[in-house]
Every structure is written in C-alpha cells, then in structure tokens.
Amino acid sequence: MIIGWPQAIYLALLFIGLGIELARDGEPKKPGKHQFVPVLIANALIFGLLYLGGFFG
Numbered sequence: 857m858i859i860g861w862p863q864a865i866y867l868a869l870l871f872i873g874l875g876i877e878l879a880r881d882g883e884p885k886k887p888g889k890h891q892f893v894p895v896l897i898a899n900a901l902i903f904g905l906l907y908l909g910g911f912f913g
Contacts, residue, residue, distance in 0.1 A: 857912045866906075870899055 859867070873895070880890040906912065 857907075859912070863912055866911075870903070874899060 874892075877890060877895045878892050881892040883890050
C-alpha cells in the first residue's frame with residue numbers, strides 16, 4: 857500500500873472525522889443523537905471500496 861499526498865489527506869480527514877464523532881458520541885443533535893459506530897462502519901466501507909478500487913495501490 858503506497859501512501860501519496862491524496863491518500864494521506866483522505867486518511868487524515870477520515871481520522872479527524874472519526875475523532876470528532878467519538879468525542880460527540882451520545883450527545884443530542886437534530887434529529888436524534890451522535891452515534892460513533894454507524895459512522896465507523898460507513899467509513900470502513902468507503903475505505904474498503906477505495907482500497908479495492910486501487911486508490912491506495
């Protein structure tokens with residue numbers, strides 16, 4: 857797996873977003889509340905698709 861600038865920027869934004877969602881986990885928002893696990897699953901699926909599509913290769 858080769859990490860260039862586009863991949864590094866994507867991964868940095870992914871981890872920043874996950875960190876923010878983890879910090880806000882359980883807090884109310886309109887409508888509902890912040891939930892970390894669904895965001896983690898969604899990001900894992902997107903990462904998997906990008907990896908299988910050759911973005912990191």
